Amino acid sequence: MRAKEKRLPDDPKTLDFDRMFLPHMGAAYNLARWLVRDDHDAQDVVQEAYLRAFRFASGFRGGDPRSWILAIVRNTSFTWLSRNRGSDSPAEFDDKVHTREIEPRGLEADAVRQADGVMVRAALEELASEFREVIVMRDIEGLSYKEIATAADLPIGTVMSRLARGRAKLARLLKERLAKEQ
Amino acid sequence: MTCDDARVLMHALLDDELDLTKALEVQRHIEGCPECARAFDMFAAMRSRLKDEALRFEVPSTLEENISRAIRARTPEASRSTVYPSRRASLSQRAALFALPAALAATLALVIVPRALKSGAGQDLANEVVASHVRSLMASHLMDVVSTDKHTVKPWFNGKLDFSPPVNDFAKDGFPLVGGRLDYIDGRPVAALVYQHGRHVINVFIWPSSGDTTSEERIETEHGYNVEQMIVDEMNCWVVSDLNPVELGKFAALIRQKG
Numbered sequence: 001m002r003a004k005e006k007r008l009p010d011d012p013k014t015l016d017f018d019r020m021f022l023p024h025m026g027a028a029y030n031l032a033r034w035l036v037r038d039d040h041d042a043q044d045v046v047q048e049a050y051l052r053a054f055r056f057a058s059g060f061r062g063g064d065p066r067s068w069i070l071a072i073v074r075n076t077s078f079t080w081l082s083r084n085r086g087s088d089s090p091a092e093f094d095d096k097v098h099t100r101e102i103e104p105r106g107l108e109a110d111a112v113r114q115a116d117g118v119m120v121r122a123a124l125e126e127l128a129s130e131f132r133e134v135i136v137m138r139d140i141e142g143l144s145y146k147e148i149a150t151a152a153d154l155p156i157g158t159v160m161s162r163l164a165r166g167r168a169k170l171a172r173l174l175k176e177r178l179a180k181e182q
Numbered sequence: 183m184t185c186d187d188a189r190v191l192m193h194a195l196l197d198d199e200l201d202l203t204k205a206l207e208v209q210r211h212i213e214g215c216p217e218c219a220r221a222f223d224m225f226a227a228m229r230s231r232l233k234d235e236a237l238r239f240e241v242p243s244t245l246e247e248n249i250s251r252a253i254r255a256r257t258p259e260a261s262r263s264t265v266y267p268s269r270r271a272s273l274s275q276r277a278a279l280f281a282l283p284a285a286l287a288a289t290l291a292l293v294i295v296p297r298a299l300k301s302g303a304g305q306d307l308a309n310e311v312v313a314s315h316v317r318s319l320m321a322s323h324l325m326d327v328v329s330t331d332k333h334t335v336k337p338w339f340n341g342k343l344d345f346s347p348p349v350n351d352f353a354k355d356g357f358p359l360v361g362g363r364l365d366y367i368d369g370r371p372v373a374a375l376v377y378q379h380g381r382h383v384i385n386v387f388i389w390p391s392s393g394d395t396t397s398e399e400r401i402e403t404e405h406g407y408n409v410e411q412m413i414v415d416e417m418n419c420w421v422v423s424d425l426n427p428v429e430l431g432k433f434a435a436l437i438r439q440k441g
Contacts, residue, residue, distance in 0.1 A: 014253060014254060017253065018250070022246060022249075022250070025241055025245065025246055025249070026238075026240070026241050029239060029240075029241040029242075029245060030238050030239050030241075033239040034239070039239075039242070042239075043242060043245055043248075046245060046249070047245070047248060047249050047252060050249045050252075050253065051249075051252060051253065052366070054253050055366075055369075055370065055371065056342075056371050060341075063341070075364075079317070082317075083317070098186045098189070099186070099189045099190050100185060100186055100189040100221075103189070103221060107224055108220070108224060109220075109223040109224045109226065109227040110227075112224055112227040112228050112231060113227045113230075113231070115231070117231075117234065117236055117237075120231050120232070120234075120237070121236075121237060124232070124237070135232065138197065139229060139232035139233055140232060140233070140237050140238050141238075142233075144199070145194070145197065145199050153326055153327075160190065160191075160193065160194050160199070161190055163193050163194075163197070164189065164190040164192075164193040164194075167193060167225055167228060167229075168189075170228065171224065171225070171228060174228075
């Protein structure tokens with residue numbers, strides 16, 4: 001047993017882990033960065049998540065490594081947020097309100113196309129985290145609904161409705177910013 | 183199709199996530215409904231703005247190297263943040279890393295002061311288990327899988343753990359199972375089952391017993407939380423709650439019988 005503990009630096013397990021999970025560090029960092037909204041903290045979160053993943057790696061039995069590592073990054077981010085900044089208060093979920101009613105009135109496609117990039121970014125940063133995370137995973141990282149369902153541990157139907165609501169809320173935030181600018 | 187339905191489904195259409203029949207149905211609605219068509223154009227524009235590379239944060243170049251090094255070293259100095267002890271870590275490594283729960287408790291702004299009279303690894307574990315219990319209540323992370331059905335909760339752990347925890351519902355005894363989640367105790371992933379009794383939440387942490395843990399059962403009070411430890415079918419079971427010791431004892435007896 002003792003001999004096993006003193007692994008050489010690059011034993012097969014470590015190499016497998018590198019091969020499978022290091023390519024997804026970009027996605028991992030981007031998600032953590034959008035969730036904790038600070039570069040240094042996001043680096044800490046990704047590092048913690050990868051160390052956890054390395055421990056959990058024996059429990060990884062196939063499947064999509066990107067969704068798997070993102071699930072750990074997501075959990076680590078939320079744990080980090082609640083530990084360091086108090087709970088990132090969850091947005092009020094009112095499923096009785098139709099998505100259509102959340103959408104802003106009279107926001108035209110052209111206005112969205114011409115909006116300043118800084119403004120789009122700020123609106124997304126302002127969005128509640130449960131919507132922000134699915135939009136980051138879908139629109140920025142290009143994950144499928146199924147992959148998001150795995151990473152965020154949600155049913156696929158919820159992924160769809162959360163994206164619809166998230167984008168409607170985002171449109172509203174963007175419109176508020178556009179109105180202020182004028 | 184109503185406008186309300188279309189306003190949700192159009193997002194799945196944009197994301198190419200609908201089957202052909204449904205996609206045609208949504209398209210047909212949009213073609214016949216100016217209001218939905220406007221919303222669709224606006225969201226399509228929004229989506230292409232979001233895909234803009236500029237919104238993606240690039241990984242700092244040093245991060246990969248840092249992580250690579252931390253994984254290979256896995257010593258307390260190797261990582262700036264939390265390091266989890268290896269399950270196979272030697273005893274001396276373990277002893278060194280037992281300082282971790284205390285550090286964690288401090289960041290929780292919880293005053294968890296080890297009691298002078300108690301000592302040893304069991305005490306550190308008790309602190310760690312209580313810290314996990316408290317954390318699960320503070321964060322919106324009490325449960326990863328929300329279900330009162332043991333046939334949903336048990337399979338959920340498959341592939342996430344290298345063991346299969348015993349999952350039972352004790353609803354008829356007044357302790358309904360409400361869900362489960364993955365947690366991290368004693369340097370390894372563990373199963374956490376969540377039960378409820380009235381307004382009290384009970385966390386049960388389960389992981390395989392290594393055999394070197396003391397097998398004596400005990401109940402104690404830790405910072406206002408009652409903690410009961412036992413070994414059932416070669417599994418370490420730690421039960422934590424703010425429930426009074428008598429009721430918690432009843433619950434523990436149920437676990438012991440069913441285990």
